[in-house]
Every structure is written in structure tokens, then in C-alpha cells.
Amino acid sequence: MADLKTGWTRDQMAARAAQELEDGFYVNLGIGIPTLVANHIPDGVNVTLQSENGMLGMGPFPTEEEIDADLINAGKQTITTLPKSSFFDSATSFAMIRGGHIDLSILGAMEISEEGDIANWMIPGKMVKGMGGAMDLVAGVKKCIALFDHTNKRGESKFIKTCSLPLTGQKCIHMVITDLGVFDRAEGQTRFRLRELAPHVTLEEIKAKTEAEVIWE
Amino acid sequence: MKKVFKTADEALSGLCVDGMTVMSGGFGLCGIPENLIAALRDSGAQDLTVISNNAGVDGFGLGQLLETKQIKKMVSSYVGENKEFERQYLGGELELEFNPQGTLAERIRAGGAGIPGFYTKTGVGTLIAEGKEHKDFDGATYIMETGLKADVSIIKAWKGDAEGNLIYKATARNFSPMMAMAGKITVAEVDEIVPVGSIDPNFIHTPGVFVQRIIEAQCEKRIEQRTVREA
Numbered sequence: 086m087a088d089l090k091t092g093w094t095r096d097q098m099a100a101r102a103a104q105e106l107e108d109g110f111y112v113n114l115g116i117g118i119p120t121l122v123a124n125h126i127p128d129g130v131n132v133t134l135q136s137e138n139g140m141l142g143m144g145p146f147p148t149e150e151e152i153d154a155d156l157i158n159a160g161k162q163t164i165t166t167l168p169k170s171s172f173f174d175s176a177t178s179f180a181m182i183r184g185g186h187i188d189l190s191i192l193g194a195m196e197i198s199e200e201g202d203i204a205n206w207m208i209p210g211k212m213v214k215g216m217g218g219a220m221d222l223v224a225g226v227k228k229c230i231a232l233f234d235h236t237n238k239r240g241e242s243k244f245i246k247t248c249s250l251p252l253t254g255q256k257c258i259h260m261v262i263t264d265l266g267v268f269d270r271a272e273g274q275t276r277f278r279l280r281e282l283a284p285h286v287t288l289e290e291i292k293a294k295t296e297a298e299v300i301w302e
Numbered sequence: 303m304k305k306v307f308k309t310a311d312e313a314l315s316g317l318c319v320d321g322m323t324v325m326s327g328g329f330g331l332c333g334i335p336e337n338l339i340a341a342l343r344d345s346g347a348q349d350l351t352v353i354s355n356n357a358g359v360d361g362f363g364l365g366q367l368l369e370t371k372q373i374k375k376m377v378s379s380y381v382g383e384n385k386e387f388e389r390q391y392l393g394g395e396l397e398l399e400f401n402p403q404g405t406l407a408e409r410i411r412a413g414g415a416g417i418p419g420f421y422t423k424t425g426v427g428t429l430i431a432e433g434k435e436h437k438d439f440d441g442a443t444y445i446m447e448t449g450l451k452a453d454v455s456i457i458k459a460w461k462g463d464a465e466g467n468l469i470y471k472a473t474a475r476n477f478s479p480m481m482a483m484a485g486k487i488t489v490a491e492v493d494e495i496v497p498v499g500s501i502d503p504n505f506i507h508t509p510g511v512f513v514q515r516i517i518e519a520q521c522e523k524r525i526e527q528r529t530v531r532e533a
Binding site for chain 2 (some may be wrong): 101108133136137138139145146147148150151152153154155156157158159160162163164166172173174175177178182183202206207209212213214215216217218219220226251252253255297
């Protein structure tokens with residue numbers, strides 16, 4: 086049966102984001118779709134995953150026998166170490182993040198503006214859970230990729246002119262990967278440029294679903 | 303001065319007063335001082351300001367102090383796992399101050415290190431920056447954040463000795479080393495009290511100067527997201 090759905094699945098979005106990983110990178114992956122990026126690290130690319138609760142060199146999930154309550158990731162999931170792993174306190178962890186020592190952060194988003202502002206922590210009027218480490222990550226990490234569905238449940242664009250939700254950070258997102266395509270902006274450039282369309286997505290469709298002003302050609 | 307106490311209740315005796323500020327270590331339920339939190343609840347101290355990255359879950363960790371309504375204000379970065387918290391907050395019974403996680407960690411570190419304030423890029427242009435001093439350094443804008451201190455810090459470590467030297471295990475370390483520094487009195491509960499001299503001085507994480515009281519106690523170590531792979 087032909088697959089009529091256009092665009093990428095969540096797993097395919099994660100796989101596309103994984104292509105941005107470079108050998109030797111230290112990387113922080115956010116909760117949700119970004120976590121899936123770890124399953125798609127390209128062969129020959131050696132990256133070190135940072136977990137902001139205090140670990141570099143995150144290993145895979147444990148087997149039942151390996152579970153250690155003292156060893157979790159920032160999503161509070163049980164994990165394991167690797168031979169290269171190190172542990173540290175939260176101030177040291179955020180010294181890595183805020184001090185510009187982490188190469189790449191991949192985060193989820195509720196809204197991204199055309200200038201690279203991100204909102205992903207708060208919906209006014211709803212119970213707010215907190216920003217956790219997101220504000221520190223977008224302010225301090227060298228390159229930030231936002232990975233999210235292009236539209237919300239009502240079909241409205243989440244890649245918009247100006248964020249309507251309270252910001253997590255200003256002008257800090259360098260690349261946008263959605264189920265419909267990839268946009269990036271070079272250093273010093275204000276506008277994003279369309280780089281890639283997801284399978285079976287037409288330029289007309291992505292234009293219709295993008296409120297942000299971007300460079301299309 | 304004798305630092306080793308027998309029970310959590312004894313270790314907190316004379317320290318718990320209404321209106322005090324308490325720092326409590328842990329990330330989620332990982333590395334929380336379970337026995338000291340229960341003893342703080344049993345002390346009956348009211349109107350507490352609690353500085354902790356998270357607020358426990360319903361009925362466990364700091365959730366126990368929410369149930370008894372002993373907490374007046376929480377200073378945290380993420381509180382999403384707790385229905386009673388949500389109920390009290392939305393009902394206006396509980397104050398809440400959100401800090402970005404790195405800002406929270408650094409404020410605690412600064413407080414313990416005698417640094418009253420510092421500048422950071424985190425939060426510039428967001429709600430967090432409102433009302434805070436802004437200053438430019440080398441063309442970029444930063445906001446001023448202040449150091450945090452506590453009347454009492456309660457933390458959890460892996461091994462400790464009678465001098466108060468501590469080492470932590472894996473990611474259970476998180477906020478505890480900074481909280482140890484920022485508490486006027488720091489009380490540590492450890493899985494194991496070991497003889498002085500048995501921890502290699504090269505590997506001590508928290509030097510004893512930061513720890514005033516210590517107990518050995520069993521922790522349940524509840525897991526929030528038990529996630530496994532196929533063997």
C-alpha cells in the first residue's frame with residue numbers, strides 16, 4: 086500500500102538531525118524527539134552525550150540487572166556508563182553548557198520565530214512545570230537545533246514571525262528541523278534559508294504552513 | 303566537635319525552626335536525602351522556604367512536606383511531577399520561584415563561595431530577566447543573579463567519614479556539593495560511614511569543612527523512569 090503521508094516521522098526527524106553530528110562533538114539532547122537522535126548517530130562519528138544532571142559519556146539504557154537508582158539521565162530515565170564517562174556536580178555541568186564547551190544542543194520547541202527566538206517552557210494560564218536547563222542550553226551552547234512538528238494540532242504554523250509564548254531564549258536557534266523540512270541560518274545572518282524538503286513535501290505546502298519570513302530559494 | 307549522629311531526627315535536633323530556608327539535594331528522586339526530609343517533616347517546622355531543583359513526587363521526597371503544608375515557598379527549576387504541588391500552587395497556597403537550572407546551581411555555588419552576585423547570559427530577553435540588572439560585557443548582554451544561602455542544607459552522599467568528608471555516587475551528586483557549601487549548617491546522610499583515612503584524599507568530593515553533621519541511613523532510592531533495554 087502506498088504511503089500517502091508526506092514528510093518525516095518523529096524517528097526520521099531524529100535521523101535527519103543526527104546527520105548534523107560531527108566527529109568529536111559534545112552534545113546535549115533534550116527530552117522527547119531529540120532523545121531519539123542517539124539511536125541514529127552515523128557510523129564513524131564519535132560523539133559524547135552530556136546529561137545536564139551531571140554526566141558526560143552517557144551509555145545505553147541498562148538491562149534489568151544493570152539498573153542503578155543513582156545513575157539517571159536528565160529525563161530521569163535509568164542509564165549506563167561508558168568507558169569514557171565522567172560524573173560531576175550541577176554547577177560544573179552548567180559551566181560546560183554556559184561556558185560554551187558543548188558543541189551542539191538539540192531541543193524541542195513550541196514556537197520558533199523567524200529571528201531564531203525559541204519558546205518551549207511555558208503556556209500562560211496552564212500549570213507551568215519549569216524551564217529546567219533549557220534557558221541555560223540555548224544561551225550557552227555553540228549551536229542549537231530546534232526539532233519539532235511544523236504545525237500544531239490545529240494546523241497552525243509553529244515557525245512564526247514572533248513568538249506569542251514566553252521566550253526560552255532570544256536569537257539562539259541556528260537550525261530548524263521539522264516533519265516538513267530543514268532550515269538554517271549562517272553565522273551573523275538574521276534570516277533562515279530553506280535547505281531541504283522532507284519526502285513528498287512540496288514547496289507550496291511548506292510555504293503555506295510557514296508563517297516566518299524565510300529565504301526560499 | 304562530634305559530627306556523627308545516630309538518626310536523622312537526632313541530626314536535625316535543634317535546627318528546625320519556623321520560617322527557615324532549607325536547601326535539599328537531588329535531581330528528581332536521584333540523590334535526595336530521604337531520611338532527613340522525613341525528619342524535617344516530623345520536626346513540624348512551618349513556613350519553610352525550600353531550595354531544591356525539583357519538588358519530589360506525590361507522597362515521596364519533598365512531596366511529603368507538601369502534604370503537611372510545611373512549605374511556604376519553593377525555589378526550583380522544574381516541578382512537573384507532583385499533583386499536590388500543582389493543587390497548592392494553583393490555589394495560591396504555595397509560592398514558587400523558577401530559576402533556570404544552571405542559574406540555580408550557580409546561585410547556590412556562589413552563595414557558598416561568598417560571592418553575592420554574578421552575571422550570566424541565561425534568561426536574557428525572557429521573563430526571568432525582568433527587574434534584574436542588565437550589563438554588557440564585550441558586546442553581549444548579561445543579567446545579574448544573586449547568590450543563595452540556607453539556614454540548613456540537607457544532602458545525600460555515598461560514603462562519608464567522621465570528619466564530614468564525602469564522596470557521591472554517579473549522578474546522585476548533582477546539587478549536593480554546592481548545597482553543602484551554602485548551608486550555615488549542612489547535614490549529610492550517607493549510605494555508609496567509613497573510617498577516617500579510608501577515603502583516598504585525592505577522591506573526596508566535599509571536604510569536611512562544609513559538613514557539620516552526618517548520619518548513616520538506608521534509602522529506598524525510588525526510580526522515576528525505570529527504562530531498560532533488551533539484554
